[in-house]
Amino acid sequence: MKLMTYQYDGRTRIGVVVEGAVVDVTAVAPDMISLIELGGGGLAQARQLAVAAANPIPLAEVKLLAPIPVPRRNVMCLGWNYAEHAAESAATKGLSIKELPQFPIIFTKATTSVTGPYDDIPFDAAVSTHIDWEAEMAVIIGQPGKNIPRAQAMRHVFGYTVLNDLSARDLQRNHKQFFKGKSLDGHCPIGPWIVTADELPNPHHLPISCRVNGQIKQESNTAHMIFNIPEIIAQLSRGMTLLPGDIIATGTPSGVGFARTPPQYLQPGDVVACEVAGIGRIRNQIG
Ligand code: MG
Numbered sequence: 001m002k003l004m005t006y007q008y009d010g011r012t013r014i015g016v017v018v019e020g021a022v023v024d025v026t027a028v029a030p031d032m033i034s035l036i037e038l039g040g041g042g043l044a045q046a047r048q049l050a051v052a053a054a055n056p057i058p059l060a061e062v063k064l065l066a067p068i069p070v071p072r073r074n075v076m077c078l079g080w081n082y083a084e085h086a087a088e089s090a091a092t093k094g095l096s097i098k099e100l101p102q103f104p105i106i107f108t109k110a111t112t113s114v115t116g117p118y119d120d121i122p123f124d125a126a127v128s129t130h131i132d133w134e135a136e137m138a139v140i141i142g143q144p145g146k147n148i149p150r151a152q153a154m155r156h157v158f159g160y161t162v163l164n165d166l167s168a169r170d171l172q173r174n175h176k177q178f179f180k181g182k183s184l185d186g187h188c189p190i191g192p193w194i195v196t197a198d199e200l201p202n203p204h205h206l207p208i209s210c211r212v213n214g215q216i217k218q219e220s221n222t223a224h225m226i227f228n229i230p231e232i233i234a235q236l237s238r239g240m241t242l243l244p245g246d247i248i249a250t251g252t253p254s255g256v257g258f259a260r261t262p263p264q265y266l267q268p269g270d271v272v273a274c275e276v277a278g279i280g281r282i283r284n285q286i287g
Helices: 032-037 039-052 083-091 150-156 169-174 229-236
Strands: 002-008 011-018 021-024 075-079 105-109 135-141 157-164 188-196 207-212 215-221 247-249 271-276 280-285
Touching: 002 021, 002 032, 011 039, 021 039, 032 039, 135 207, 135 229, 135 271, 150 157, 150 229, 157 247, 157 271, 157 280, 188 280, 229 247
Parallel strands: 075 247
Antiparallel strands: 002 011, 002 188, 011 021, 075 105, 135 157, 135 247, 157 188, 207 215, 207 271, 271 280
């Protein structure tokens, strides 16, 4: 199923996408995190409503929000999880990658950075002029867990979505740690929906891309992640409980703006589109 959060008739609802329309399943749970917490039973009820397809509303008539518009804690992110991106990033510092890392780089984005799949991205030149794109597949956690073994990890995945880990490179550089430069308001568009895990039995072979004004900037495949999803979940959950609705961005492939010669950054009016085949596409205008 494709599950989305949307506004219609002045209310925020959750729904199932059925052939270009949305079927309201807010009767099952008031919001996406509550639906995720219901587990398989909640999904079964949502599926029943979707099959009955009562009063579907065309997607064009609703406003899509991020599937989880207000996460209960920060979005967790992997840095340098594609070898070619690790190499291009290291090269900007005159370094080369000699061997693959043993542990993933992990940072977070503030909950207030989350925005809808088609929303405009705030731009304030007094804050940052070095806004960069990062197309990523994100994993949504379902069943909570701590010290999850790799072999059990996929049982904790509720589904998948698309995320643009927009990054203010000047702030990232000035403040040393990633948090500030990754957390500007509205700089984490997510969506357009969550594809449930049962619909995507192998998330490790999906084409992933980013286009700016229609021009391809990133083009890779989730097969090239250094740490795959079971490894990510095993490492993140070591001594730290993962909760239903946690969002984990799995890293971006090569082709980001700051590593280009000369560097390229997003300008007001630019349109940035991130797509993961089999999940969907988000599209946001800057400014
Ligand atoms: Mg990233």
